[in-house]
Amino acid sequence: MHYSNPFKNFKNDIPASVVVFFVALPLCLGIALASGAPPFAGLIAGIIGGIVVGSISGSNIGVSGPAAGLASIVALAIKDFGGLDNGGFEILLVAVVMSGVIQIVLGILKAGIIGYYFPSSVIKGMLVGIGVIIISKQIPHFFGLDENYEGAWDFFQEDGENTITEILRIGEFISPGATLVGFIGLGILLLWNNVLNGKSKVFEIIQGPLVAVVVGIIYYVLTMDAGYWSISTDHLVKVPVPEDFDSFVGQFRFPDFSQALRGDVILVGFTIALVASLETLLCVEATDKLDPRKRVTPTNRELIAQGTGNILSGLVGGLPITQVIVRSSANIQSGGRTKMSAILHGFLLLASVILIPTLMNKIPLSVLAAILLVVGYKLAKPSTFKQMWKAGWRQFIPFIVTVVLLYFNFLLGVGVGLAIGIIVTLYQSFQNSHFLHATQSNEDGRNEVKMVLAEEVTFFNKATILKELDNLPQNTFLELDVRKTNYLDHDVIEILDDFKEKAKNRKINIKLISERGIIENPDSFLEFFKLRPIQDKFKFKR
Known part of the structure; x- marks a missing residue:
C-alpha cells in the first residue's frame, strides 16, 4: 500500500494540527x-497518541489519544485497586502496559480484519451519534453553565444530572461573558468556513479556530474586571502549571509491577485491550469513509501502533489510548492530508504543557465549545438522515438504532446496531451462499483480472472483496461480472464506488458486465444498481 510523503502537505497539515x-x-x-x-495523565496520553502512535500508524488522517469510552472502566479500576492516592493509579498503569502488549499480539495475529465486518449503516450511525453527542455536550460549555470538562460521553452523569437536564438549566445559570465570546468564536468559524476560505492563501494558513481562540484570550484579559461581562476562571482551560522543573517531573507516575500477577489486574488489562481495539477499529472504518482520498488504513498495523502507544503511556503515567473519532473527524474537516497533522498536534500538546501552560489557562471553554459544535454539525448533518432514509429500511433501522442508543452508551449503541444489521442481512441471505470468484490471466503482456460475484453478496463479503480489490496491481484491466448476482448488499456497492476513485489513481480500467449490457469505467456504481431495469434481475431492495 502506498502512502504519501508526510512532509509533502505541510500547508494543509499545519493548520489542521x-x-x-x-x-x-x-x-x-x-x-x-x-x-x-x-x-x-490525559495530556500524556494525548502527546503519545499524537507523536508515537501517529508515527507508527499507517493511517493518514486518524488521530489517537485518551478515549471517553474507556473512562468508566479506568475510574472503576482505580477505585477497586485502592484509590488515586493509595496506589490504585500505579496499579492501573500496569494494566495499561499489559493492554498494549495484548494489542500488539492481536496485530501480529491479524485480528484487525474484525473492523471490516461492521455494516456501513452502523458506522454511519456511529459518526452521526458522536456528532449529536458532541453538540449536546458542548451546549452547557458554550453558555458557561458546566464548569467541568466533558470527558465521559454517558447520558447519565455521576452528579445525578443528565445531558438534557443540564441543557434545560441554562437559563438559570447562564454566564453572559462566556456566552458572548462563544458566539463571537462561532461567528469567526462560520465566516472562515463559508466566506474567507479560498479568498486568499492567508485564510488557508491562518485557520478560523486559531483566530477564535486568540480573540477569546484577548476578550478574557480585557474583561477580567468587567463584572457582568467577565468570564469566571471556572470556565477556562485548566492545564497543570508546575512551579519548577522538579514539580514538572513529579507529575509523572510509574506502574507498580509488583502487582502484575494479580488476577484482577490481568482482567482489567484484557478488558482495556479489547475495548480499546474495538473502538480503534470502528474509528478506522469511520475515518476511512470520511477520507476524501478514500485511502485504506492497514488495521493490523494500527493495532500494533496502538499497542506500542499504550505500553509507553502506561510506563510514564498516561491513560489508555485509542484512535478517536472526534479528533480524527476534526482533522479531516480541517483539511489534514497526512499523518503529520496528528504528529504535530502531539508536539503542540507537549509544547503547551512545557512552555505556555499559563497562556493556555486563559482560553475560554466556550470558544473551544464553538469549535466542537462545528465539528459535531459536520458529523450529524440532516442530509445524512435523509440519505439513510432513502437507502431503505435495511439501512435506516440499524443506522437510527445506533444513533439513539449511542447517545446513552457507546458500546451499547454499536453492539445493538451491529446485531440488528446482522439479523437483517441473515433474513435476506439465509437461503443463498455467497462467495467471490477471481481468475487471473496474462495475455499479450496485459494484466487482466476477472471477478464474478456470487448470487448472494452481503456485507459479510466486505473484507474479502476489499482485500481483492486493494491487491490489484497498477495498470490492471478488471472485468467485473454481475450477471449471476441476485442480491448485492448496499455495503458492497459502496466498496465498489469507493474503489472507482482509487482505480483512477492506480490506472485500473473497469469493465462492468451485467444482463443490461457492458459499461466501461462506470461513473457511479451506486446510481447504476439503483436503475429500475436492473432491479428485475438484481432484486436489489433499498
Whole structure:
C-alpha cells in the first residue's frame, strides 16, 4: 500500500494540527477528570497518541489519544485497586502496559480484519451519534453553565444530572461573558468556513479556530474586571502549571509491577485491550469513509501502533489510548492530508504543557465549545438522515438504532446496531451462499483480472472483496461480472464506488458486465444498481 510523503502537505497539515490541538486539549483533561485520574495523565496520553502512535500508524488522517469510552472502566479500576492516592493509579498503569502488549499480539495475529465486518449503516450511525453527542455536550460549555470538562460521553452523569437536564438549566445559570465570546468564536468559524476560505492563501494558513481562540484570550484579559461581562476562571482551560522543573517531573507516575500477577489486574488489562481495539477499529472504518482520498488504513498495523502507544503511556503515567473519532473527524474537516497533522498536534500538546501552560489557562471553554459544535454539525448533518432514509429500511433501522442508543452508551449503541444489521442481512441471505470468484490471466503482456460475484453478496463479503480489490496491481484491466448476482448488499456497492476513485489513481480500467449490457469505467456504481431495469434481475431492495 502506498502512502504519501508526510512532509509533502505541510500547508494543509499545519493548520489542521492546530485545530486538532484545540479540540484535543480540553478532551484530554476532561477524560482524565472523568476517569478519576490526574489531569496530567490525559495530556500524556494525548502527546503519545499524537507523536508515537501517529508515527507508527499507517493511517493518514486518524488521530489517537485518551478515549471517553474507556473512562468508566479506568475510574472503576482505580477505585477497586485502592484509590488515586493509595496506589490504585500505579496499579492501573500496569494494566495499561499489559493492554498494549495484548494489542500488539492481536496485530501480529491479524485480528484487525474484525473492523471490516461492521455494516456501513452502523458506522454511519456511529459518526452521526458522536456528532449529536458532541453538540449536546458542548451546549452547557458554550453558555458557561458546566464548569467541568466533558470527558465521559454517558447520558447519565455521576452528579445525578443528565445531558438534557443540564441543557434545560441554562437559563438559570447562564454566564453572559462566556456566552458572548462563544458566539463571537462561532461567528469567526462560520465566516472562515463559508466566506474567507479560498479568498486568499492567508485564510488557508491562518485557520478560523486559531483566530477564535486568540480573540477569546484577548476578550478574557480585557474583561477580567468587567463584572457582568467577565468570564469566571471556572470556565477556562485548566492545564497543570508546575512551579519548577522538579514539580514538572513529579507529575509523572510509574506502574507498580509488583502487582502484575494479580488476577484482577490481568482482567482489567484484557478488558482495556479489547475495548480499546474495538473502538480503534470502528474509528478506522469511520475515518476511512470520511477520507476524501478514500485511502485504506492497514488495521493490523494500527493495532500494533496502538499497542506500542499504550505500553509507553502506561510506563510514564498516561491513560489508555485509542484512535478517536472526534479528533480524527476534526482533522479531516480541517483539511489534514497526512499523518503529520496528528504528529504535530502531539508536539503542540507537549509544547503547551512545557512552555505556555499559563497562556493556555486563559482560553475560554466556550470558544473551544464553538469549535466542537462545528465539528459535531459536520458529523450529524440532516442530509445524512435523509440519505439513510432513502437507502431503505435495511439501512435506516440499524443506522437510527445506533444513533439513539449511542447517545446513552457507546458500546451499547454499536453492539445493538451491529446485531440488528446482522439479523437483517441473515433474513435476506439465509437461503443463498455467497462467495467471490477471481481468475487471473496474462495475455499479450496485459494484466487482466476477472471477478464474478456470487448470487448472494452481503456485507459479510466486505473484507474479502476489499482485500481483492486493494491487491490489484497498477495498470490492471478488471472485468467485473454481475450477471449471476441476485442480491448485492448496499455495503458492497459502496466498496465498489469507493474503489472507482482509487482505480483512477492506480490506472485500473473497469469493465462492468451485467444482463443490461457492458459499461466501461462506470461513473457511479451506486446510481447504476439503483436503475429500475436492473432491479428485475438484481432484486436489489433499498
